[in-house]
Amino acid sequence: MKQIIMASTSTIHGSGYLEYLHPELEVFFKNITNILFIPYARPGGISHDAYTEIAQxxxxxxxxxxxxxxTYNNPIEAVKNAEAIFTGGGNTFVLVNQxxxxxxxxxxxxxxxNGTKYLGTSAGSNICGLTMNTTNDMPIVYPPSFKTLGMVPFNLNPHYxxxxxxDKHMGETRETRIKEFHQFNTQPVVGLREGSWLHIENENITLKGELTARVFECGKTPYEIETGSSLNNLK
Structure with a gap:
């Protein structure tokens, strides 16, 4: 049974690290003492140790x-034995490569x-989709595959x-880039705004947070979904 939180970000304006999620995480991790942290995304290139200190x-x-x-000699065994897992944000290419x-x-x-509880923020949420192809990150390394965990039947665009x-900015909007993605790919994309997250319990997917999310389906006009809405039919 899947038990997953996929958040757009770890920090919103004016709050500390994960602070806006604390009420949700206290319930989600109620019976968990130790959480395995995956710091591979290394925001700003910080070390694994420094990132782990922030998470702690x-x-x-x-x-x-x-x-x-x-810190484990055998990271595969660490995953297998974990009470819960948290993957932080940063660069998705670096994360997936590692x-x-x-x-x-x-x-x-x-x-x-198999039911291990999982929290992802930003890049850590990106990897829950079918592929990482809708990340906003620069391709500073080249992973062997863009396929990811496939915990949901769509892709994510955190920080939408x-x-x-x-605005006088003349570059592409996020919506334009996602439409470009749909010229070559068919899976839906969910644009998660800051402070929003998806809660997955088994096959039930629910949008949480104060803001709406923007949904892009190939060949359709993008649309908004309200917080509390189910995404179970999105395929």
Missing amino acids: KGFSKIGKNITGIH LNKNQLIEPIRDALF LDPIPG
Whole structure:
């Protein structure tokens, strides 16, 4: 039974690391003491140790212990034995490359299908989709595959941004880039705005947070879904 939270971000404006999610995480991780942290996305290129310290500070406020997967001699066994898993944000290319290098895609997928609780933020949420192809990150490394965990039957675009009326920026909007993606791919894409997350319990997928999400289906006009809405029919 899948038990997953896929959040757009770890931090929203004016709050500390994971602070806006604390009420949700206290319930989600109620019976969990130790969480395995995957720091591979390395935001800003920080070290695995430094990133793990940040995660530990965030989770200490709800009484949870964090251990970085990089401290284990056998990361596959660490995944298999984990009470719960948290994958932080950063660069999705770096994350997926390291997961493949350590042969962790299948073990994580198996663990999640078997009920290990999982939290992802940003890049850590991106990898829950069918592929990582709708990330906003720069391809600074080249993973052997763009396929990811496939915990949901669509792709994600965390940190989704709407066009700003009157803005003089002439580059592509997120909507334009996702439409380009649909010229070559057919799976839906869910644009998660800051402070929003998806809660997956078995096959039930629910949007949470204060904001709507924007859904892109190939060949259809994009549309908004309200918080509390189910995405079970999105395929």
